[in-house]
Amino acid sequence: xxxxxxxxxIAVMLLFVLSLGAxxxxxxxxAKDLNANPxxxxxxxxxxxxxxxxxxxxxxxxxxxxxxxxxxxxxxxYTDPNLYSHLTGFYSLTNSSTQLESVMNDExxxxxxxxxxxxxxxxxxxxxxxxxxVELTIDGKLQKFVYGLIPDGTRGTIIVxxxxxxxxxAMASKPSYDTNLLAVHSSKQAASNMKELLTVPxxxxxxxPAIGNLIAPGSTFKIFDMVAxxxxxxxxxxxxxxxxxxxxxxxxxxxxxxFEGGNCxxxxxxxxxxxxxxxxxxxxxxxxxELGKEPxxxxxxxxxxxxxxxxxxxxxxxxxxxxxSPDELGLxxxxxxxxxxxxxQMNMAAMGIANDGVIMEPNLIKQVIAPDLRVLSExxxxxxxxxxxxxIADKVTDLMRGPIKSGTAVRAQVPGLDIAAKTGTxxxxxxxxxxxxxxxxxxxxxxxxxxxxIVFEKIDFKTGSSLTSPNLKKILEAVFxx
Amino acid sequence: MSELExxxxxxxxxxxxxxxxxxxxxMGAYYLVGINSDEGLSQEFISQGLILVGLALVFHVVLxxxxxxxxxxxxxxxxxxxxxxxxxxxxxxLAKNDNTAFRQILWTGVAMVVAMxxxxxxxxxxxxxxxxxxxLAASVLLLLLPLIKGLGMEINGARIWVRVGSSLSFQPxxxxxxxxxxxxxxxxSSNRELILLxxxxxxxxxxxxSRDLGPMIVAxxxxxxxxxxxxxxxxxxxxxxxxxxxxxxxTARVSWIVIGTLMLVGGxxxxxxxxxxxxxxxxxxxxxxxxxxxxxxxxSRQIVEGLFGLANGGxxxxxLGNGSPYMVPLxxxxxxxxxxxxxxxxxxxxxxxxxxxxxxxRGMRAALGSRDTFGKLLAxxxxxxxxxxxxxxxxxxxxxxxxxxxxxxFMAAGGSSLLSNWIIVALLxxxxxxxxxxxxxxxxxxxxxxxxxxxxxxxxxxxxKEHKR
Numbered sequence: 001x002x003x004x005x006x007x008x009x010i011a012v013m014l015l016f017v018l019s020l021g022a023x024x025x026x027x028x029x030x031a032k033d034l035n036a037n038p039x040x041x042x043x044x045x046x047x048x049x050x051x052x053x054x055x056x057x058x059x060x061x062x063x064x065x066x067x068x069x070x071x072x073x074x075x076x077x078y079t080d081p082n083l084y085s086h087l088t089g090f091y092s093l094t095n096s097s098t099q100l101e102s103v104m105n106d107e108x109x110x111x112x113x114x115x116x117x118x119x120x121x122x123x124x125x126x127x128x129x130x131x132x133x134v135e136l137t138i139d140g141k142l143q144k145f146v147y148g149l150i151p152d153g154t155r156g157t158i159i160v161x162x163x164x165x166x167x168x169x170a171m172a173s174k175p176s177y178d179t180n181l182l183a184v185h186s187s188k189q190a191a192s193n194m195k196e197l198l199t200v201p202x203x204x205x206x207x208x209p210a211i212g213n214l215i216a217p218g219s220t221f222k223i224f225d226m227v228a229x230x231x232x233x234x235x236x237x238x239x240x241x242x243x244x245x246x247x248x249x250x251x252x253x254x255x256x257x258x259f260e261g262g263n264c265x266x267x268x269x270x271x272x273x274x275x276x277x278x279x280x281x282x283x284x285x286x287x288x289x290e291l292g293k294e295p296x297x298x299x300x301x302x303x304x305x306x307x308x309x310x311x312x313x314x315x316x317x318x319x320x321x322x323x324x325s326p327d328e329l330g331l332x333x334x335x336x337x338x339x340x341x342x343x344x345q346m347n348m349a350a351m352g353i354a355n356d357g358v359i360m361e362p363n364l365i366k367q368v369i370a371p372d373l374r375v376l377s378e379x380x381x382x383x384x385x386x387x388x389x390x391x392i393a394d395k396v397t398d399l400m401r402g403p404i405k406s407g408t409a410v411r412a413q414v415p416g417l418d419i420a421a422k423t424g425t426x427x428x429x430x431x432x433x434x435x436x437x438x439x440x441x442x443x444x445x446x447x448x449x450x451x452x453x454i455v456f457e458k459i460d461f462k463t464g465s466s467l468t469s470p471n472l473k474k475i476l477e478a479v480f481x482x
Numbered sequence: 483m484s485e486l487e488x489x490x491x492x493x494x495x496x497x498x499x500x501x502x503x504x505x506x507x508x509m510g511a512y513y514l515v516g517i518n519s520d521e522g523l524s525q526e527f528i529s530q531g532l533i534l535v536g537l538a539l540v541f542h543v544v545l546x547x548x549x550x551x552x553x554x555x556x557x558x559x560x561x562x563x564x565x566x567x568x569x570x571x572x573x574x575x576l577a578k579n580d581n582t583a584f585r586q587i588l589w590t591g592v593a594m595v596v597a598m599x600x601x602x603x604x605x606x607x608x609x610x611x612x613x614x615x616x617x618l619a620a621s622v623l624l625l626l627l628p629l630i631k632g633l634g635m636e637i638n639g640a641r642i643w644v645r646v647g648s649s650l651s652f653q654p655x656x657x658x659x660x661x662x663x664x665x666x667x668x669x670x671s672s673n674r675e676l677i678l679l680x681x682x683x684x685x686x687x688x689x690x691x692s693r694d695l696g697p698m699i700v701a702x703x704x705x706x707x708x709x710x711x712x713x714x715x716x717x718x719x720x721x722x723x724x725x726x727x728x729x730x731x732x733t734a735r736v737s738w739i740v741i742g743t744l745m746l747v748g749g750x751x752x753x754x755x756x757x758x759x760x761x762x763x764x765x766x767x768x769x770x771x772x773x774x775x776x777x778x779x780x781x782s783r784q785i786v787e788g789l790f791g792l793a794n795g796g797x798x799x800x801x802l803g804n805g806s807p808y809m810v811p812l813x814x815x816x817x818x819x820x821x822x823x824x825x826x827x828x829x830x831x832x833x834x835x836x837x838x839x840x841x842x843x844r845g846m847r848a849a850l851g852s853r854d855t856f857g858k859l860l861a862x863x864x865x866x867x868x869x870x871x872x873x874x875x876x877x878x879x880x881x882x883x884x885x886x887x888x889x890x891x892f893m894a895a896g897g898s899s900l901l902s903n904w905i906i907v908a909l910l911x912x913x914x915x916x917x918x919x920x921x922x923x924x925x926x927x928x929x930x931x932x933x934x935x936x937x938x939x940x941x942x943x944x945x946x947k948e949h950k951r
Contacts (some may be wrong), residue, residue, distance in 0.1 A: 001731060001732070001734060001855065001858060002858075003734060003851055004730060004731045004732075004733075005731055005846055005850050005858065005862050006850070007847065007851050008727055008730070008731060008862055008866060009843065009846045011727075011866075012839075012842055012843075012846070012865070012866060012869040013872065015840070015869055015872070015873040016835060016838070016839045016842075016873070018873065018876060018877065019835055019872065019873055019876040019880075019882075020832055020878060022876065022880035022881075022882040023792070023823060023828060023831055023832065023835070023880055024828060024832075025880070026789055026792045026793060026823075026880045027792050027795060027796055027828040027831075028796070028797055028828055028883070029826065030789075030790075030793065031793040031796050032792075032793075033793075033796065034790055034792075034793030035790075035793050037771065037790065039771065039776055039786060039790075040790045040793075041790075041809060042790055042791075042794050042806060042809065045806050049592065066839055070518070087818065120589040187577065188579045208930075240614065305757060340875065393878055435866065436499065460831070
């Protein structure tokens with residue numbers, strides 16, 4: 001019997017040897033293949049142990065990885081997190097990554113095509129792969145300035161861009177948040193911080209309002225109306241148009257008024273230039289009846305509606321209704337009802353008019369710099385589309401001088417500066433009486449250096465208009481008095 | 483019967499020394515988990531650590547009183563395993579914001595107290611032989627409990643749990659492991675001569691008589707029954723292995739192993755062909771990296787994540803608290819070997835495997851030293867069960883064999899498993915105590931066996947001869 005027990009012990013030994021053999025195989029011999037398996041998520045976790053490239057503004061990091069103790073070797077740290085949160089996004093284990101941290105991940109981790117040879121060299125020299133740094137087109141001082149113009153507690157976005165290159169000089173939104181809160185390594189902490197941020201009204205840490213919020217553009221939409229009208233040949237700056245205080249929407253009994261407090265009521269008949277400057281509604285509804293939906297759909301598409309734009313973050317495509325009834329079209333051409341545009345889209349409209357009709361692709365990335373400071377790639381201005389002819393662009397520019405000189409945007413006047421802009425107010429129609437308040441424009445009108453778009457969402461009319469035109473003035477002063 | 487005579491030395495001081503070492507290892511692991519997580523050193527380290535230390539020392543004192551000559555290695559190894567398991571469960575708790583370690587320490591307490599009660603009440607394992615058929619009845623009852631409506635419940639497709647109260651669940655099958663071992667040890671120690679001597683010889687094989695096949699067939703039926711009715715592959719393998727090894731040790735006949743293997747192959751093929759959950763396991767094992775199977779519900783994700791974890795740990799491991807074992811489903815129970823392998827590396831997990839080997843070897847050493855057949859069979863059965871359980875778990879996690887839902891003894895989160903394994907340890911300690919204690923002159927166990935057994939087998943031989951005539 002003892003012999004049988006001894007034999008059993010030998011069998012037991014065999015079982016343990018097999019177990020140890022299997023463990024050795026998996027953990028030693030097969031480990032490399034397993035680590036490289038595409039199903040293996042742990043590679044993502046490995047990223048947190050590698051030095052990730054920085055995101056730079058004016059050569060200074062706004063996001064960088066600093067060595068740390070604990071679960072991972074590096075901690076992502078954001079400088080001025082609230083100022084840049086909507087651009088950088090966050091790099092988080094628990095909440096994944098967003099915005100630039102997400103779309104530039106290959107460059108930041110050193111996995112991009114441009115870094116192929118560096119990776120090969122590191123493979124042989126045994127050095128760790130280091131990510132490249134990404135330098136933005138953002139002007140740090142301007143970014144800080146425009147961010148400060150958005151009062152806390154409001155939902156506002158300001159974009160400043162260069163019409164000739166498409167480079168974005170400033171892009172800021174409120175409410176903002178501290179990206180460092182989401183980059184903490186503790187998944188428990190990150191999850192509870194995220195939960196708290198989601199309770200802030202108007203804030204989604206996953207969305208950059210400048211490229212992600214679809215907002216009714218109100219009268220800024222009339223930029224497209226001007227193009228459609230001028231291109232039809234039936235409208236010129238001095239064309240006299242009927243300007244009744246109210247108009248019945250085609251095919252309905254609903255009557256639509258001009259803005260009551262404005263100057264439109266003073267002239268039952270006015271030139272095209274006048275109604276643009278004062279932003280009267282009724283002549284544009286009439287225009288929509290006359291031209292039909294096609295020209296509007298055509299113009300908006302040329303300006304980027306319904307198209308995918310990447311800055312390199314994905315811009316949510318703006319929407320013009322596909323099959324509007326005549327009354328819906330009437331509301332659409334004054335930027336209400338089903339028309340929805342992102343702040344970026346309306347900035348592209350201003351850029352296109354400013355740049356003789358050619359829209360340059362909006363862009364945030366100036367260059368990608370290798371760890372040894374070699375420039376891996378430099379972005380060059382790219383054309384997005386030719387939205388209109390130079391002739392039409394010039395004419396629209398001229399019409400857009402009106403609101404500044406004597407119209408709805410007089411408060412944006414800067415002495416000695418030739419400005420073109422269009423204001424907009426869209427009712428939310430939810431019974432709250434609140435509006436979205438817009439302005440988009442550029443300066444100097446004859447040789448545009450900047451295009452500026454400002455929008456405040458869900459705000460009362462008075463506060464909204466005190467934050468659009470006056471802020472345009474402040475931004476232009478800041479830009480041109482540098 | 484025992485040819486291994488050890489000098490009767492209690493060796494309790496040696497045990498104390500090893501126990502302190504084991505506690506240092508366990509508490510060290512706990513401490514590392516604390517400082518490597520971003521929680522810092524937790525309150526749990528102090529409270530749960532003190533409970534473990536206290537229980538282990540009390541157990542040691544209990545052994546000093548009631549099982550003075552028990553093997554000095556068994557308790558320290560068990561405490562080390564239990565402690566490392568606790569540290570890993572705590573580590574996964576921290577990642578998942580869970581509190582399983584608290585339940586585990588409570589169960590550890592319950593299990594160790596029950597084990598001490600077993601030591602205190604039983605004193606001599608031979609008492610258990612009287613309960614041979616009661617143990618059989620208890621086994622059947624325990625195995626049937628989960629099937630009772632309202633009492634049993636199904637978790638992850640296996641119907642092996644019994645609900646006690648509102649939140650407490652228990653696997654009676656874990657205890658059935660013990661009662662079945664007792665039954666088989668009792669039955670075989672009484673009938674081994676009969677099984678041994680009767681039967682026909684076919685070539686090199688001495689075939690058992692068909693009526694002696696009875697227990698084997700019962701065993702096979704129980705295993706298949708557990709597999710079919712309760713859909714529990716792991717326990718099924720475990721029970722069958724237990725029976726096979728006990729019959730082999732009782733008879734020393736290879737024929738039993740051949741028959742057993744044939745029955746296993748038959749049962750396995752049948753299960754693979756007819757039972758979807760077995761088919762799924764085998765397919766998930768063979769084609770684990772097929773993305774379709776990986777992503778399927780009940781597919782191979784668990785095993786593949788476990789392999790990734792082990793590979794991530796590599797030779798040296800990521801260090802306790804620095805890996806990501808929580809990415810593996812059931813990281814603190816079925817897959818705790820993968821969790822340990824990731825953070826402690828091949829070196830660390832090998833050390834743990836060696837601890838199991840030491841534990842199993844000490845159990846078999848107790849079997850060798852035991853002065854009665856019943857004790858030998860029982861100790862071998864228990865030891866082999868532990869070894870087989872380790873093999874099935876590690877083999878499953880490393881994809882050597884299909885993954886089955888078995889717990890890693892003493893380490894995996896789960897109260898029933900802790901309880902039953904601590905009772906097994908208590909019984910092994912008792913058997914080793916009885917085998918190593920000084921023999922009393924007069925009525926000793928050996929004398930009893932030596933005088934009774936030959937007479938009885940002689941009588942049996944006579945009766946067989948008469949029968950053949």
